[in-house]
Amino acid sequence: MIGATNLHKSFGDFHAVQGISFNVPPGEVLALLGPSGAGKSTTIRMLTAMLRPTSGTATVAGYDVIREPAQVRAHVGLLTEYPGLYGRMNALDYLIFFGQMQGIARTDVAVRAEALLRRFGLWEAHRRKIGSYSKGMQQKVALIRAMLHNPQVLFLDEPTSGMDPQSAQVVREAIEDLRDEQRVIVLCTHDLNEAEALADRIAVISGGKLAALGTAAELTRRLLGEPLWEIEVAEPLPGLAECVSACVTVEQAVGNRIRYRTAEPQHLNPVLLDRLHTAGVSVVALREVPRSLQDVYMQILGTPAAAVRPTFRSRPARLAMEHAQ
Amino acid sequence: MNYRRIYAIVYRELAEIMTDWRMVVPLLTLTFVVPSLAVLTVLLVTVFLHDTNWALSLLPLTLLLCGFLPAGFAMGNASESFVGEQERKTLESLLSTAVTDAEIYLGKVTAAVLLPLTSSLLAIATFTGLFVLSVPAPLVAQLHPAMIAAIVLLVTLKAIVLVAGAVLISIHATSVRGANLLSAFALVPVGAMVNVDAYLLVAHRLDLLLPIAVSFAITAVLLLWAGLSTFKRETVLAREQTSVRIPWLARPVK
Numbered sequence: 001m002i003g004a005t006n007l008h009k010s011f012g013d014f015h016a017v018q019g020i021s022f023n024v025p026p027g028e029v030l031a032l033l034g035p036s037g038a039g040k041s042t043t044i045r046m047l048t049a050m051l052r053p054t055s056g057t058a059t060v061a062g063y064d065v066i067r068e069p070a071q072v073r074a075h076v077g078l079l080t081e082y083p084g085l086y087g088r089m090n091a092l093d094y095l096i097f098f099g100q101m102q103g104i105a106r107t108d109v110a111v112r113a114e115a116l117l118r119r120f121g122l123w124e125a126h127r128r129k130i131g132s133y134s135k136g137m138q139q140k141v142a143l144i145r146a147m148l149h150n151p152q153v154l155f156l157d158e159p160t161s162g163m164d165p166q167s168a169q170v171v172r173e174a175i176e177d178l179r180d181e182q183r184v185i186v187l188c189t190h191d192l193n194e195a196e197a198l199a200d201r202i203a204v205i206s207g208g209k210l211a212a213l214g215t216a217a218e219l220t221r222r223l224l225g226e227p228l229w230e231i232e233v234a235e236p237l238p239g240l241a242e243c244v245s246a247c248v249t250v251e252q253a254v255g256n257r258i259r260y261r262t263a264e265p266q267h268l269n270p271v272l273l274d275r276l277h278t279a280g281v282s283v284v285a286l287r288e289v290p291r292s293l294q295d296v297y298m299q300i301l302g303t304p305a306a307a308v309r310p311t312f313r314s315r316p317a318r319l320a321m322e323h324a325q
Numbered sequence: 326m327n328y329r330r331i332y333a334i335v336y337r338e339l340a341e342i343m344t345d346w347r348m349v350v351p352l353l354t355l356t357f358v359v360p361s362l363a364v365l366t367v368l369l370v371t372v373f374l375h376d377t378n379w380a381l382s383l384l385p386l387t388l389l390l391c392g393f394l395p396a397g398f399a400m401g402n403a404s405e406s407f408v409g410e411q412e413r414k415t416l417e418s419l420l421s422t423a424v425t426d427a428e429i430y431l432g433k434v435t436a437a438v439l440l441p442l443t444s445s446l447l448a449i450a451t452f453t454g455l456f457v458l459s460v461p462a463p464l465v466a467q468l469h470p471a472m473i474a475a476i477v478l479l480v481t482l483k484a485i486v487l488v489a490g491a492v493l494i495s496i497h498a499t500s501v502r503g504a505n506l507l508s509a510f511a512l513v514p515v516g517a518m519v520n521v522d523a524y525l526l527v528a529h530r531l532d533l534l535l536p537i538a539v540s541f542a543i544t545a546v547l548l549l550w551a552g553l554s555t556f557k558r559e560t561v562l563a564r565e566q567t568s569v570r571i572p573w574l575a576r577p578v579k
Binding site: 071103 | 330
C-alpha cells in the first residue's frame with residue numbers, strides 16, 4: 001500500500017530527508033516517531049504528494065507520488081499537525097466543502113459526514129461554528145475530514161492531541177477499526193504509549209534518516225538486549241547471586257532482588273525456582289522487567305536510558321525497600 | 326479542470342467574508358454611504374452655492390473614486406488569501422486534497438475579484454441613481470452614458486489589476502503583514518492613475534483613455550497568468566523551510 005524507496009528531499013542546502021525507504025502493507029499501523037525537525041512532516045508531505053521528492057520514488061495506494069500526485073491525494077487522508085479548520089463554518093458545511101474538494105458529490109458527502117459526526121459524538125453540535133468548539137472537538141472534525149472520502153491510506157499527525165481520555169479512546173478505536181478494514185495508517189506521534197498500543201511497527205526518523213524500523217518487540221530486543229528478569233526474595237541474602245550463578249549470569253543484585261537476562265524463560269525460570277527452593281530461599285516474585293518504548297526510543301536517539309531501572313512501586317513499598325537496603 | 330470545485334472554493338471564500346462584520350460594515354459603507362455623501366455634496370454645491378461648473382468638473386473624479394475605494398479596500402482581503410490561510414494553518418489541509426493548484430488559484434482569485442468588483446459597480450450605480458434622482462435635470466444631462474461606460478470599464482480593470490496583484494503577492498509572501506505592506510505600495514500608482522483618468526474624462530479625451538484601458542487589461546492578464554503559473558503546492562510548503570539570505574540577494578549587485 002505504501003512503498004517508499006530512497007526518498008530524499010532538499011530545500012536549498014538543507015537536506016530534510018535523506019534516503020528513507022520502507023513498505024507498509026494493507027491493514028498495518030506504522031508509527032512514525034522522531035524528534036521535532038527530524039523529517040517526519042516532510043516525509044508525510046512527500047507521501048501525500050504535496051511535496052515532490054528531490055530523488056527516490058514512492059507509491060501510495062497504488063499510485064506514484066511523482067507521476068500521479070492528484071490520484072495519490074484522492075486516495076489518502078491527512079490529519080495535519082494543526083487541525084487547520086475554518087472557524088466561521090459549521091462542522092457539516094465544512095465537511096461538505098472538503099468532500100467536494102475530494103471530488104465527492106454534495107449529497108453523498110452530506111450522508112457520510114453525518115454518519116461520521118454521529119460516530120464521533122459531534123452531531124448535536126454540527127450547526128455550531130467550528131470556532132466555538134473545544135480543542136478536542138476540533139481535532140475530531142479534522143480527523144473526520146481525513147476519513148471523509150474513505151481513503152485507503154491515512155496519515156494521522158498527533159490524532160489524539162488535546163482530547164479528553166474518553167474522546168482519545170474513541171479515536172483509538174476508530175484507528176483499530178480502520179486497521180481491521182485493511183487500511184494503512186501512518187501514525188505520527190510523540191506519545192510513545194499510544195504508538196506502542198496502536199502500532200504494528202515503529203519507524204524512528206532522526207536527522208532526516210530512518211534510524212530504526214521494526215515491531216516494538218524487535219526493536220526492544222535489538223537495542224536493549226534479551227528480556228530482563230527479576231527475582232525478589234523475602235529477605236536480603238548475601239549469597240543470593242552465587243546461589244543462582246550456575247544457571248544465569250546475574251546482571252544486578254541489590255538487597256533482596258537479582259536481575260538476569262534470558263531469551264528462554266520457559267526453560268530457565270523453573271530450574272532457577274527449583275534451585276532457590278532447594279536452598280531454602282523464599283521467592284516473593286519472579287517477573288519480567290518491563291522495558292518501555294521510551295527506553296528504545298532514547299537509545300535510538302543516542303540518549304540511552306538507564307540500563308537497569310527499578311520497576312514502579314507504590315510509595316509505601318518503595319519506602320519499605322529503601323528501609324531494607 | 327473541475328468547475329464544481331472552483332465554485333465551492335468561491336462560495337466558501339465569499340461566505341467567509343460576508344459573515345465577518347469587520348469586512349461587511351466598511352464594504353457597505355464604501356458601497357452605499359460614500360456615494361450617497363458624494364451626491365449630497367454635489368447637491369449642496371449646486372443648489373446652495375449655485376456653482377454647477379465646479380460640480381461638473383469634479384463629477385468624473387467623484388464617480389471614479391466611488392468605484393475605486395471599495396476595490397482598494399477589498400484588496401486587503403485579496404492580499405491575505407493565501408498567506409493568511411498559511412498563517413492560520415488552514416492551507417495545508419486544503420493542499421492535501423485532490424483539488425489541483427489551478428483550481429485553488431482560480432477559486433480564490435475569482436472570489437477575490439468578485440467582491441470588490443460587485444462592490445465597485447454597486448457604488449457607481451448608487452452614485453448614478455441618486456444623482457439622476459436628486460440633482461436638477463440640466464446637470465443630469467452632463468452625466469453622459471459614454472462617460473459612465475468608460476468609468477465602469479476603468480474601475481473594472483483597476484479592480485482586477487489590484488486583486489490579481491494582491492493575490493500574486495499573497496502567494497509569495499511569508500506573512501500577512503508583509504503582503505499587506507506590499508499591496509498597499511501597489512495601490513499608490515493605481516490610485517495616481519485615477520487622477521489621470523479623471524483629468525482625461527473632464528477634458529473629453531476618451532481617445533487617450535483607450536490605451537490606458539488596454540494597458541490595464543494587459544497588466545491584469547499578465548498578473549493573472551503569473552499567479553496561475555507560480556502558485557504551486559511545492560512553492561508554498563517549501564517556503565516554510567527556506568529563508569531570505571541577504572548575501573544571496575546582494576550577489577547580482579557585486
